[in-house]
Amino acid sequence: MRILLSIFGFLFLMGIAGGIGVLAIFWHFGQGLPDYTQLENYEPEVMTRVHASDGALIAEYAREKRVFVPITAVPHKVIDAFVAAEDKNFYSHPGIDFASVLRAAVTNVINLGTGRRPVGASTITQQVAKNFLLTSEVSYERKIKEAILSFRIERAFSKDHILELYLNEIYLGSGAYGVAAASLRYFDKSLDELNVEEAAYLAALPKAPSNYHPVRNHDEAKARRNWVIGRMLEEKYITEAEAQTAWASPLVSKTRESVDTYQADFFAEEVRRQLVDRYGEGMLYDGGLSVRSTVDPRMQSVADKALFDGLVAYDRRHGWRGPVTQIDMSGDWQQKLREVEKPSDIPWDLAVVLGTDAKEATLGLQSGEQGRIPLRFLTWARPWQKGQTLGPVVNKPSDVLTVGDVVYVKHFAELDGEKLPPNTYGLRQIPNANGGLVAMDPHTGRVLAMTGGFSHALSKFNRATQARRQPGSAFKPFVYLAALDQGFTPSTLVLDAPFVIDQGPGLGKWKPGNYSGNFYGPSTMRLGIEKSRNLMTVRLAQTIGMPTVAEYAERFGIVDDLPEVLSMSLGAAETTVMRLTAAYAELVNGGKKITPTLIDRIQDRRGNVIYRRDERECAQCQNVAFRNQMPPDLPDTREQLTDPASAFQMVHIMEGVVSRGTGRTIAELGYPLAGKTGTTNDSRDAWFVGFSPDLAVGVYVGFDDNRSLGDKEQGASAAAPIWKEFMRGALEGTKAIPFRTPPGIRMVRVESRTGIPARPGDQDVIWEAFKPGTIPASNDNVIDGGYNGFGGSDGGNGGAVSGPGGIY
Numbered sequence: 187m188r189i190l191l192s193i194f195g196f197l198f199l200m201g202i203a204g205g206i207g208v209l210a211i212f213w214h215f216g217q218g219l220p221d222y223t224q225l226e227n228y229e230p231e232v233m234t235r236v237h238a239s240d241g242a243l244i245a246e247y248a249r250e251k252r253v254f255v256p257i258t259a260v261p262h263k264v265i266d267a268f269v270a271a272e273d274k275n276f277y278s279h280p281g282i283d284f285a286s287v288l289r290a291a292v293t294n295v296i297n298l299g300t301g302r303r304p305v306g307a308s309t310i311t312q313q314v315a316k317n318f319l320l321t322s323e324v325s326y327e328r329k330i331k332e333a334i335l336s337f338r339i340e341r342a343f344s345k346d347h348i349l350e351l352y353l354n355e356i357y358l359g360s361g362a363y364g365v366a367a368a369s370l371r372y373f374d375k376s377l378d379e380l381n382v383e384e385a386a387y388l389a390a391l392p393k394a395p396s397n398y399h400p401v402r403n404h405d406e407a408k409a410r411r412n413w414v415i416g417r418m419l420e421e422k423y424i425t426e427a428e429a430q431t432a433w434a435s436p437l438v439s440k441t442r443e444s445v446d447t448y449q450a451d452f453f454a455e456e457v458r459r460q461l462v463d464r465y466g467e468g469m470l471y472d473g474g475l476s477v478r479s480t481v482d483p484r485m486q487s488v489a490d491k492a493l494f495d496g497l498v499a500y501d502r503r504h505g506w507r508g509p510v511t512q513i514d515m516s517g518d519w520q521q522k523l524r525e526v527e528k529p530s531d532i533p534w535d536l537a538v539v540l541g542t543d544a545k546e547a548t549l550g551l552q553s554g555e556q557g558r559i560p561l562r563f564l565t566w567a568r569p570w571q572k573g574q575t576l577g578p579v580v581n582k583p584s585d586v587l588t589v590g591d592v593v594y595v596k597h598f599a600e601l602d603g604e605k606l607p608p609n610t611y612g613l614r615q616i617p618n619a620n621g622g623l624v625a626m627d628p629h630t631g632r633v634l635a636m637t638g639g640f641s642h643a644l645s646k647f648n649r650a651t652q653a654r655r656q657p658g659s660a661f662k663p664f665v666y667l668a669a670l671d672q673g674f675t676p677s678t679l680v681l682d683a684p685f686v687i688d689q690g691p692g693l694g695k696w697k698p699g700n701y702s703g704n705f706y707g708p709s710t711m712r713l714g715i716e717k718s719r720n721l722m723t724v725r726l727a728q729t730i731g732m733p734t735v736a737e738y739a740e741r742f743g744i745v746d747d748l749p750e751v752l753s754m755s756l757g758a759a760e761t762t763v764m765r766l767t768a769a770y771a772e773l774v775n776g777g778k779k780i781t782p783t784l785i786d787r788i789q790d791r792r793g794n795v796i797y798r799r800d801e802r803e804c805a806q807c808q809n810v811a812f813r814n815q816m817p818p819d820l821p822d823t824r825e826q827l828t829d830p831a832s833a834f835q836m837v838h839i840m841e842g843v844v845s846r847g848t849g850r851t852i853a854e855l856g857y858p859l860a861g862k863t864g865t866t867n868d869s870r871d872a873w874f875v876g877f878s879p880d881l882a883v884g885v886y887v888g889f890d891d892n893r894s895l896g897d898k899e900q901g902a903s904a905a906a907p908i909w910k911e912f913m914r915g916a917l918e919g920t921k922a923i924p925f926r927t928p929p930g931i932r933m934v935r936v937e938s939r940t941g942i943p944a945r946p947g948d949q950d951v952i953w954e955a956f957k958p959g960t961i962p963a964s965n966d967n968v969i970d971g972g973y974n975g976f977g978g979s980d981g982g983n984g985g986a987v988s989g990p991g992g993i994y
Contacts, residue, residue: 228318230254230354230364232474232791236457238448238483239634239786245454247461249471252363253370254791257350261378264365265349266423267389271414273310274421276349280340282309282333311336313392314351358388359395372400374440382424383432386414400439408437448483449490451531451642453635456651457784464797474791480632480784480799485625488915489635493623493885496908497640500887501617504574504896506567509591513538523552526592529643534594534614542583549595549611557595557609559583567613574896586613616640619895621887621905622650622763623912624782628771628882631780632799635916636764647890654760655888658901659718660864660873661744661757661766663773663836665727666711668738670832672730674969675960676839677941679708680722681970687752698724698756701865701900708968710941712839712954716847718863720756725971727755741827742769757864766875767884773840774860774877776928777833779825830928831957837925838955840876848902849874852910857922859913863901868894872904879925881916885909932956940965 233248257265269276308316315335339348358368365388369377373384380388390398390410398407412433419429457479461470469475513522515538523538537549537557547564549557567586569577580586587593595611617640625635638648647653669678683705686697698720700706705721706713714722727735735755736748744766745759768782788797806818840860843849848863861876870892875884887904888895895904927933935944936954942965944951 228351228354229791231472234461234470234473234475234477236454236477236479238450238479238481238486239632240483241478242448242483244448244450244479244481244483245458247458247470250363251361251367251371252354253366254354254364254474255366255377257346257353259377260350260353260365261380261385263382263385263423264353264377264380264388266421267382267385267414267418268349268353268365268392269310270417270421270423271386271389272313272392274417276310277345279309279311280337282312282336308332309336310352311339311348313356314348315339318351318355356392357395358391359399372439381432381435382418382428383411383415383435383437386418386432387411387437390414400437404437411437448486449531450481450483450486450636452638452648452650453479453481453486453633453784455642455646456636456638456648460784461788476789476793477785478787478789480627480634480786481636482634485635485916486637489623489625489637489912492908492912492915493621493637494640495911496885496904497617497619497621497887498614499907500619500895500899500904501615502566505570505576506586506613507570507615507618509539509587509593510536511592512590513592515540515590519550520552520554523550523592529616529641531641531643532594532616534596535611537593537595537611539587539589539591539593541589542587544582547583547587555609557597557611558607559587559595559611559613563598563610563612574894574899616644619887619889619904620645620649621885621908622648622653623883623885623908624650624763624767625881625883625912625916626767626771626782628775628780628877628880629778630800631768631771631782632786633764633782633784634881635912636784649886649890650763652762653886653888653890654762655871655886656758656866657744657761657766657873657875658757658864658866658871659720659723660862660875660901661739661759661761662715662718662723662755663840663862664738664742664744664769665723665730665735665755666715666839667773667828667832667836668734669711669726669730670835671829672734673960674711674726675941675956675962676710676712676835676954677936677956677962677965678711679941679965679968680711680714680726681968682706682709682714682719682722683970685721685724685971696753698753710939712842712938712941715839715862716842718848723755724752725969727752728971729969742772744769757866763884763886766873767882770861770875770877770884771882772827773833773836774879774882774925775833776830776926777826777828778822779827829957831931831955834925834928834931835955835957837877838953841925842952844876849876849906851902852876852906852913855910855914855917857913857917858924860925861909863906865900865902869896869899870894872899872901874901874905874909876909878913878917879923881913883909883912883916885912927955930958932958932961934961 230252231250232252232254233246235243236245238244312332315332354364357363358365360371362368362371366377368388368391369375369380372387373380387407390407397403398410400407415429415432418424419426457477458470461475461477465473511526513519519538523536526536528536535551537551540548540550540556545561547559549559551557561583564583564586565580568580571577594614594616596614598606598610598612600606620639622638623636624633626633636650638650639645686695688695700720701718706719709719709722713719732750732752732754736750739745739748739759744761748754748759764782768780771780772778783799785797786799787795790796802820802823804818804820837860840862841858843862844852844859849861852859857878859876859878861874864873864875865871870888872887872895873885877883885905885908887908933953934956935951936942937944937948938950938952941954942962
């Protein structure tokens with residue numbers, strides 16, 4: 187008896203000592219642990235998504251691809267699968283499953299010396315503690331801290347909250363964080379669409395996602411999935427019949443396809459920059475923003491194709507600059523060809539020239555197949571020469587290509603209705619000129635399409651928003667608009683004659699000229715725009731005063747602080763495609779101020795609207811049931827920049843540019859359209875900016891290094907065809923509606939050369955727009971700008987001017 191008491195006493199004392207030791211360990215390691223209460227307001231790093239105006243996805247920004255789902259929205263089968271696989275006693279243990287810990291310890295002792303990997307017994311709560319508050323270091327110290335934090339977390343939070351943390355944070359492979367992102371990644375389904383076997387597969391991943399990839403490690407992944415299904419049956423989460431069905435189901439991963447995703451790389455990048463400026467990179471990549479942009483996917487596709495094709499067409503006019511590279515044809519040419527890099531957004535194939543004869547070049551493609559380029563598809567490829575000129579005529583394929591040349595090619599099954607032999611290709615090259623296009627709603631400023639260059643993969647520089655270039659004659663309408671606001675009419679005569687002005691001591695004389703090199707005498711203001719007469723524009727600017735011109739340039743957002751010198755009236759100051767297109771939009775909308783915008787609305791991760799483009803209040807719009815009533819009237823808060831009648835007169839004049847002037851090739855589209863070409867000194871910049879009644883579009887083409895596009899290139903040849911093709915696609919299927927005429931405008935038939943009302947027998951008669959009381963009975967007064975041959979001005983702008991001569 188005494189011995190038994192001694193043993194029990196010893197064990198009792200050992201128990202007390204052990205308990206004290208455990209408490210001491212917990213006290214020691216419990217000091218300075220991370221604050222677990224921060225988990226109460228858990229906000230995981232959630233991706234930001236940018237959507238098009240129709241809801242289609244155009245971009246995602248994230249450091250970790252995660253979609254946060256509250257526990258109340260997670261289906262029971264998903265919860266059951268993870269609990270069965272990871273922590274069967276989750277709902278009953280206090281943070282540590284002591285039975286599982288003991289079982290794991292015994293198993294590890296038995297496995298000593300066998301080389302088997304030690305098994306663990308981490309609960310879901312412990313994994314939350316590790317993932318959120320600790321590192322993944324393998325050590326007893328970390329496990330003790332993990333256990334302490336698990337007890338604390340269990341006391342502070344509900345089981346549902348702990349599960350919510352776990353299911354949204356856990357990494358499940360292939361870049362997917364959280365069950366919602368993994369469901370989309372592996373099965374292209376939302377969580378509520380998953381079946382038992384799919385939920386079981388997701389629950390199979392936490393242990394080792396890379397070991398259970400559904401394609402690379404299919405058999406191991408299926409075995410692990412089936413084990414989870416067995417655990418779900420054992421825990422009575424599913425029936426025997428459900429388990430048998432799930433076991434028998436194949437493991438098939440489906441690439442995410444159901445989400446409509448559109449390519450709008452330049453647009454999306456500009457949105458990204460704006461979000462960073464507004465909220466910072468942390469909010470962009472981790473904040474879970476939902477951004478509804480203004481882009482119209484169909485219109486964006488039309489814009490990308492129009493600019494791409496237009497730059498290729500320009501480039502082909504100026505010859506062949508040679509192959510992408512050359513490869514040694516000895517050995518495996520196919521492998522060498524695969525190693526040549528190709529931009530991801532270039533829709534052409536890479537091929538190597540295998541041989542040439544008198545009629546064609548033979549190609550080898552990356553697939554190993556062979557193709558052919560007929561001689562007639564090579565005749566454009568005359569050698570490029572300095573100054574964008576062409577070398578000798580191509581007479582045979584070897585004039586262009588040699589064996590080993592790696593080139594871009596495009597497949598043609600037919601051309602202009604002619605069916606071509608199999609494997610026929612055309613030669614292509616990446617243009618070295620570039621450009622930008624912007625299309626916007628002129629009434630709101632919403633940017634419907636924007637492309638900033640030939641290839642986003644080759645260059646992220648956005649030539650629609652970042653390139654500052656001279657607009658040339660595309661600026662002239664705003665000089666003429668200022669004159670119209672001061673009482674001039676479209677029929678006012680302006681002298682088209684030589685103009686020379688002294689720029690000051692040692693600077694020589696400035697002598698602008700017309701593009702044609704000719705002088706046409708007194709001409710109407712309409713003709714000055716339609717034919718893009720430089721001399722008329724300079725005289726008109728001198729008459730109304732360059733301070734006025736500068737004020738209009740700033741008022742319409744084209745240029746800030748325009749230098750008040752006459753050369754600026756010809757578009758010598760730099761601007762962007764976005765700014766100039768917005769200014770044109772303010773002409774066609776009746777002179778109302780707009781702000782170009784790429785974002786309609788931004789919501790935070792909880793769905794709260796934190797930004798809205800349209801800030802107008804509408805009390806009648808809230809909680810209204812629609813019963814076919816008329817929509818409420820909203821106030822028009824846009825600033826009036828100019829007389830609506832003057833704006834319409836300018837629009838009407840620019841209709842003449844399309845029907846009779848420098849943009850007349852566009853008239854064949856058959857829609858009411860208006861616009862203006864622009865070409866700068868030495869053809870360094872080519873523009874066409876214009877509009878339909880409800881769409882404003884600007885196009886720019888030029889070299890990034892500001893060299894000449896070529897002597898014969900101008901806005902009408904390089905930019906207008908792109909504008910035309912965009913409008914062809916953008917307006918397809920729409921009704922042709924006329925430009926809206928403001929109150930008070932009178933339309934009068936006039937003789938086009940003189941601008942006075944037409945008389946019986948006049949041949950060249952057009953309609954002209956006049957304000958009340960301004961219809962001319964005769965046209966004897968000619969505006970000469972007060973020019974006296976020495977740079978004087980009756981507008982107080984005498985003295986030196988600076989700037990290039992002759993911008994067209």
